[in-house]
Amino acid sequence: MMKHTIRFMVAAVLLCNVAFAQSVEEGRKFFYYEKYNSAKETLEKALAAKPDDVEAAYWLGQTLIELNDIAGAKKVYQTALQTKGSEPLLLVGMGHVELLEHKGNDARQRFETAISLTKGKDVDILNAVGHANADAPDGDAKYAIEKLKQATEVRRFKEPFVYINMGDAYRKLLDGGAAVTAYQNALTLNDKLAEAEYKIGKIYVTQGQEQANIFLKHYEQAIALDPAYAPAYYDLYTYWYSRDVNKARDYFAKYKANTDFTPSVEAEEISLVYASGDFKGAIAKADEKLQKDGEKASPKLYRVKAYAYDKLGDSVNALQNMELFFSKGDSTLFLPDNYVKMAQISAKFPDKLDQADSYFNKAIAMDTLLKNKVDYAKAASDMYKKIQNRVKSADWLTKILSIDTGYGKTELFYAGWENFYGEKYQTADSVFNLYKQKYPDDMQGYYGGFRTKWMADTSGAASGILSEAPIEDANKFIEIAGLDSLKNKSALILAYGYLAGYNANTLKDYEKAIFYLDKMISLDPTNVDAKNNRDILQKALDRPQPRADSTKKSGAAAKPSRK
Template sequence: MKKVFFLLFAAIVTVSGATSQTIAEGIKYLNYKKNKSATDVFKKLYDANTKDAQNIYWYGQALLAVDDVKGAKAIYQKALQEGVNDAWILIGMGHLEIIEGGDLNAAKQKFEQAITMTTETKGKNKNKPNPTILNAIGRANADGGSKQGDPTYAIDKLRQAAALDLTNADIMINMGINYLKLGGDQGGEAVKAYQEAINRDPKNALAMYKIGMIYKSQDNKLLFEQFFNDANIADPAFPLSYNALYDYYANRDVNKAKENIEKYIQYADKDCNTDFLFADYLFRAGKYQESLDKAKAMETGECKTYYQLPLLYAFNYDRLNDSIQAKNNIEKYFAITAQDKITPANYEIAVKILSKFPGSESKTIAYLQKAIDSDTSIANKIVYANQAAELMGKAKMYGEQIKWLQTAVKFKGGTMGEADYYKMANTAFNGKDYVATMEVAKKYIEAFPAKPQPYYFNVRAAKAIDTTATLGTAIEPILQQNVYLLGDTSLVNVDKNKKAVFVNYYYLLKYYNDVLKETQKAIDITDKMLILYPTAGGEENTFATQTKDALTKALSKSANKSNGK
C-alpha cells in the first residue's frame, strides 16, 4: 500500500517530556519515510510501556509503514484484549479496516466512537471534539490508494480540526492528501491546503514537497524544482525531495540524477529501498550489468523478498535483450506487488516488454488502462492511450484501435488535431469500415480543407464501398477532390495533381457512359481531359482525343436513329 505519513501531534503528547520528544522524533522519521528508524523508536517506547495508548498507536503505525499489517493488527488487538479501551486504539483499528479493504462503515463507527470518547465535557471546550483525534481520523483515511477510505468524510473532520486548532500544520497536510484522493481535478484545493500548512509552519519541508509533487505530476519543472529546493532549504536532511528530483532526472541528466540519489541515500534509512534506488541509478546510467549484479547481491541477503527486485531484473534483462527473463520478472513483479505501489512508469515498462510477444495484447492493454487510471498527468494519459491504439493497430484489431484513438482525443478535451483525424481515418480504412472512414474524412475536410489526405480517404473509401463502380458512391467525393487538386497550384504538386485528376476523370467517364448511358456527360469529361493535357501526342491527350471521337460518333449515330435517319 502507498503510505503517507505526516507530522502529527506537535503538542498533544501527555506523557513525560523525554518520552514526548522521542515520540516527536519517531513521527518525524515516519514523515521522512525513514520507516526502519521510526519502527525502532516506537518499539522501544512500546516495550517500555505496553499499556500506553499512544505508544501502542504509534508502534502500530510504524508497522503499517513497513507493510507489516498483521503485526499492527496484532498490537492493536492485544491492547483491546488487555483492556486498553482508548480512542487511539479505535482509530488504529479503523485505519486497519480501511487498509485491509474491510467495512468502511465499521471503520467510521470506530472513528465516531473515538470522537465521542474524547469530546470535552466541561470547561471552555465543552462539547467540542478533540482536534488531534479528528486529525488522526483524517490521517487514517489519507493512507492507501484512491479507492481506500472516505476522503470526503475525512476532509469534513479535518475542517473541524483546523477550526479548533489554528496552529497544527499536519491537519492541512492530511487535508491535502485527502483532496488528491478525490481526483486530479482537486489538485488546486490540495495546494491550498499544503500552502496553509506552510503558513502555519514556515519550515514544513513535507508540505513543500507535497506541493512540488503536484507540479511534478503536471510536468511544471519551474515550480516543482522551486518547491523541492525550498523543502531542502527548510531541512537539508529531508530525503524525499532528493528522491523526487532523482526520479525526474534519471532519464534526462545522469549527473543531476547521481547528485540527487547520493543525497537521498545519505539522509534516508539504509534499507532495501536505498539499495534498489542505487541499482536503479546504475541502470539509468547505462551500467546494466553492474545494476544486474547489484540485484543479484540483494537477492542473497535480507532483500531477497523485496517487492521491487523483480522490477530491477526486468529493467536490466530488457536492456540486455533477454526478453524471456524480462517478461518473467515483470509478470512476477505485478503478481506480488500491491496495486497502489505500482507507478505509471512500471506499467510502461511492462507494456514495452510484453509488446514483444504476439498474443499478449490483452494483458498489455490492461496494463495501459491501469497506467491511465493511476497517472494524474493528462499528457501521460494521452501517451498511454495512443500506445494502446498503436498496439491494437499492429495486432490488426482496428475497431479497438479506433476506441483508443477516441480515448486519446477525449483526454485532449475532445478537440481533434490533424494527426488525430489522419489516424482515425486510416484506422477505419484499414479495418475495412468504409462508411466510418467517409464519416471521419468529411469531418477531416471541414477541419482541414487545405490538406490532401481527407479527400484521399474519402475517395478511396467510397470506391471500396462501390466495388462494381455502378452505385455512384464515389462521384461526389471525386468531384470534391478534383476541386481541391485543381485549386492546388503549388509547382511541386502540379504534375502529380494533374495525373490524379485525370484518373478521377477516367472514373467519371466510365460511370457516365457505361452506367448512366449519358454520352454527352462522358464527352464533357473528355473535354476536361484535353484541357488538362492539351499537347497532342501525349498518352493522356491521345486517349482523350480518341475517346471523344468515338463517343461523338456514337452520340451522332444514336441521334440519327432517334430521328429515323
Template sequence: MMNNQKQSLLTILFVGATMTTPLVAQDLQTALQDVEAERYTKAEQTLTKLATSSPTAENQFYLGYYYLRSGQPDKAKAIFEKGAAADAKNQLNNVGLAGVALAKKDRSTAKSLIDNAVAQTKSKDEAVLIRAGEMYTLSDQTNDPAEALRLLTLAQEKDKKGEHKDEIEMLMGDAYFLKNDGGNAITKYENALAAKPTLAEANYKIGRLYLRGKNYAKAQEFFKLAIQNDPEFSPTYRAYADALANSRAYKAAATNYELFIQKSGTTDPELLLDVARYKFLAQDYQGAVTYLDQLKGKINNPIIDRMYGWAYSALGKNQEAVEALNRFISTAPQKVMVDDYKYLGRAQAKLGTPEGDSLGIMNLEKAAPQDTTENLYREIAKTYYDDKKYDKAAEYYAKTIKNDKKPLNNDYLFNGLANYQYGFRVGRDTTAAPMDTAQIRIGRQTYFLRADSAFAQMAQQVEKTAGETYPLAYYYRGQSTYYAYPSAISLSTGAAVPFYEKFIELANAETDAAKKQSYQKNLITSYKFLASYNLAKKDDAKAKEYFNKVLELDPNDADVKKALEGPKPAAAPAKPAATPATKAPVKKKVADK
C-alpha cells in the same frame, strides 16, 4: 501527511501522565518525524519500545499508525485492537481501525468507526478530528477528501490558538490534492509554510503537485527548497528523482533515488528495483546489475529478468541477456513490451551465429513498428549489410528512411551502397531464384538506379549545410548510372559524365591532403571513364588528355600506357616491299568498379 511538529497535540494526549512525559513525548515526536520521512525502521524501533514500556492507548495507536503508514494493515489492526481494549474511552484506536478498513477498501466500516469516534467525543477532540480527517486521505484508492475537509475544518475551529495550524493545513492540502484541486492544495501548503517556514514536507508536496502537472522544472525548484529545509526528509529525493528522470537527467535522477534509499534506510526490494531502473536509464548498466544482484532470492518479480536482460544487452553480455529475456518472456508474456524484443534482438544479433542473426532480426522486426524512441529498421539494415546481404540491407535502409522524420546522411549513403553492391550480384546470387538474361538486365538496372537516387539524396542532404560537400556521392552516382545500362549505351549517352566531372571538381578542390589522397583511386576510375567516353565520340585528343591525367596519378598504369601507345605495326614481309601499316584506333577503356 503528518507534519514534523506534534508537540501541542502530544500535550493534549499526555495530560495527566507521569513525570517521564517530556521524554516520552520527545521520543514520540522523533518517531513521528521518522514515519513522515519514511525512516520506517527507526520509527518502528522507537514506537515498539514506547508501546512496550508504556502500553497506553495512545502509544498503541501510534505504533499501529506506523504499521498503517508503512503498508502493513494487518499488523496495524492487531495493535489498534489492543489499544482500544486498553482504554475504551480513548477513540484514537477506533479511528486507526477505520484507517485499516479504508486500506482494505471497506468504506462502510470505516465510516461507521469514524462517525462513532467523533460522536463519542462530541466533535470536540482535536486529536480525533485531525486523525479521522487524515485517515480519509491515506489511501490513493479508498479515500473521501470531502469528508476529510469537513472533519479538518471542525478541528480548525477548535484550534483557537493555531497550535496545530501547520498540521491541519497540510492535511487539508492533501485532501485537495486527492480532489485534483491543485490551486487550493497549494494555498493550504503555503499556509502551512507561513506557520512553519522550514517545513520541508510543504515544499515537497507543492513540488509533487507540479510533478503531477508535468511541470518538471517548477517541481524541481520546490524539491530543492524542501532539501534545504530538511536534507533528511527522504520522500523529497524520490520525487526529485522522478522529476529529473522526466527531464531526461537520468544520472542525477539515479543519484537522488539512491539518496532516498540511503536516507530512508529502506530495504524494500521493490524500491531497490527502482534504483536498478534509474541506473539503467543513466546508462550505469553495471550499477543496475549490482542492485539486481541484491534482490536475488528476496523478490519474486519477473521484471528482474527483464532488467537483467536489458542491462546485460547494454554491457555486451549477450548470452546472459538472451537467457534472461527469454526467461522473462516465457514467465510473464502479458507484461512483454516493445523494448523486450528490442534488447533481445540486439543481444541475439551479436552472438555471432547465423541462428542469432536470424532470431535477432526477427525480434527487432517485432519491435520496430512500435518503437517510438529509436529507428530499429536502421539496426536491421546494418545487420544485413554487415552480413553482405545487400538486397535485404537495401530494403531495410529504405524502411529506415521512410520511418524517420530526419533520416541520417548515412542512411542515404548505405542505402546507396547496398543497392550498388547488389547490382553486381543480380543473376549471380545463389540464394535468389534463377533469372534469364532479360530479367538480369532489368534487375541490375533497378538496383543501380535506386543506388543513384540514394546517392543523389545524400548529396542534397549534405549540401544543405553551407560549405559542406561529399564528393564520393557524385562518384557513386557516376558509377551507378554507368552500370545501370550496357556499356555501349552508357558511353553513347554520356549520362554519367556530369557526375564524374562533379566528383573530379570537388575532389581536386579538397584542401585536406589525407582526404585528397583517399580519392586517388576514384579519380583514376573517373578519368578512365571520361577517356573512354571521348573515344566513343571519336575525340581522341580529349581522351588522351584524360589518359594523361591518370598517368599523373599512377605513372605505371599499364592499360593507359598501352592505350596511348596504340598497336605496334605488323612486321613487313620480305616480298613485296612493306607498305605503311594503317593506324588502328585506340582501344576503348571503361572504368573500374
C-alpha cells in the same frame, strides 16, 4: 532513607515518562521523514514499554499502513482497543484500516463515534479522520475536507498538518488550486514545514513536464527549508534518472543519507549502474545481491535485470525477470512505465501477445496525467504497427479519442487513416465523420471519408456505409482542395478519376465523366489514361443514336438521347 528511596523512585518514574514521550515523538519524527522502518522499531519499543499508550499504538498502526502491512496495523488497533475500549484515536485508526479493507460503512461509523466522543472539538481526532479519508483509495475526500475545516474552527487552532491533510484531500478531488492554498496555509503556521513546500511541487507534476521548472523549484525549496527531508531528494533523483545520471547520482546520495538504508534503497542504487549504461554490470550486481539476501531481497532487482536484458537484446531473460518482478513485488513498487515495458517485451513472443493490451491498459489506469495516458496509447499503436498488426494499431489510436475527449485534428487524422489501412472501414468512416463535424472547413475529413467509402465499396465491405456518400465527400473535398489545386494536385486527380469512373460506369453520364477527365488533364496534361478514356467517351457521345421509330420494328426498348 525511606523518603530518599521514594523520591528516587518518583524521579525514576518521571524520567521514564520523559524517555517514553521522547521515543513516541521520535517515532513520529521518523514517520514524517518517511523513515518507516526506524519509526516502526521506535514505536514498537515504546508500545512494549507502555502497552496502554494510545498515541504509540496509533502511530505504530499508521506506520504499518505505510509499510503496506494492513494486517499488522489491524492487529495493533484491535489489541489496543481491547485494552483501552472506545478510545477515539484508536477508533479512527481502525476506521482507516477498514477503509483499506473496502468497508466504508464500518469506517464511517468509527469516525463518527470518535468525533462524537470528543464532541467535535478535538483537533487531533478531526485531523486523523481527515488523513484516513485523504489517504485511503476508498476514503471520502469531501468528508475529509469537511472535518478538517471543522478542526480549523476549534479554539486556539494552530496545527499545520490539518492543512497538509486538507491539501491531500483536495489533490484527491483533482482540485490543484485549493490544494496549493491549503499547503500554503500550512506554511503560514510553520514556515519550516518542508512537506508543504514539497507537496506544492507535486501539484505541478500532474500538469506535465512543461511545469518542470516549477515543481523542481519547489522540491529544492523544500530541501532548503529542511535539508533532512528525504522525499524531495528522492523525487529529484527520479526526475533526473533518465535525463542526467550524474545529477541523479548526487541526489540519490543525499536521499540515501537521510533515509533508512533498506533492500529497496540498495536496489535503487544498483539501478543507477543500469542508468549509467553498464547493463552487464547492473545484472551482475543485482544477481550478487539476490544471492546474498535471498527472499529478503528487493523485487526491484528483478526489474533492474529485466530492463538491462532488454537493452542487451535478450528478450527471454527480460521477460522472465519482469514476470518475477510482478509476482514478487506489490502494487507500491509498480510504475506505469513498468507495465509499458512488460507489454513491449511480451509482444516479442507470439504466445504472449494477447497480454500486451492488458499491460498497456494498466499503465493508462495507473497514471493520473492525461498526456501520459495518451502517450501510452500511442506507444501501444506504434508497437503493433511495427509488427505489422494494423488492426490493433488502429484500435489504440481510436482509443485515444475516448481517453482524451479534447482530441484535435492530428488525433482524428491518424486514427482515421490507421483504421483505413487496417481495413476497418466502418470505424474509419466514423472517425472521419467526427473530423467533418468538428472541422467542417477542412478538406481532410472529406478526403478520408471519400477514400474510405470508395475502398469499402470496392472491397465489398460497404455494409452500413451509404453507396452515394463517396460522391458527396468527393465533391466537398474538391470544393475545398480546389482552392489550391497545385498543392493538392495528386489528391484532386484521384478524386476526379473516381468521379469520372462513377459517372461513366454507374450513371452512364458520359458528359459528366468527360468533365472530370478534363479536370484531370488540366492538372496533368501528360496523363495518357485520362486522355484515352476521354476519347473513348467522346466517341460514344458522337456516335449517332438509333431513331426512336426504328425500334418499333425490332421491338427493342428506346434509349434516351444525350443530345
